[in-house]
């Protein structure tokens with residue numbers, strides 16, 4: 001299901017929330033259009049957090065450092081350079 005949900009187009013998720021599908025009711029009356037798009041953004045952020053790409057992990061001076069660090073230290077995230 002996780003992969004299936006990742007492959008859904010944003011518009012598909014929006015449509016199901018808006019119109020309902022089979023046994024899932026429409027949420028258009030409870031959730032505004034803006035909120036429905038915000039939910040999709042939130043779900044996408046959760047999906048990325050569970051399957052980050054090297055690009056997602058590459059930060060500028062953050063705790064994780066450059067892409068590739070995760071694979072060099074038996075899975076351990078190294079300490080940030082300013083760590084005590």
Ligand code: HEM
Nearest residue numbers: 008012013014016017021022023024025027031039040043
């Ligand atoms: C706002 C949050 C929600 C989102 C973003 C969402 C999204 C979706 C999507 C995209 C699908 C379609 C999956 C597909 O096409 O295969 C789906 C199916 C379904 N959802 Fe939701 N859903 C939400 C809330 C809920 C809630 C609260 C319920 C239960 C009360 C529910 C019950 C269902 C059910 C039963 C299905 C299967 C419908 C079918 O047979 O196709 N959903 N949902």
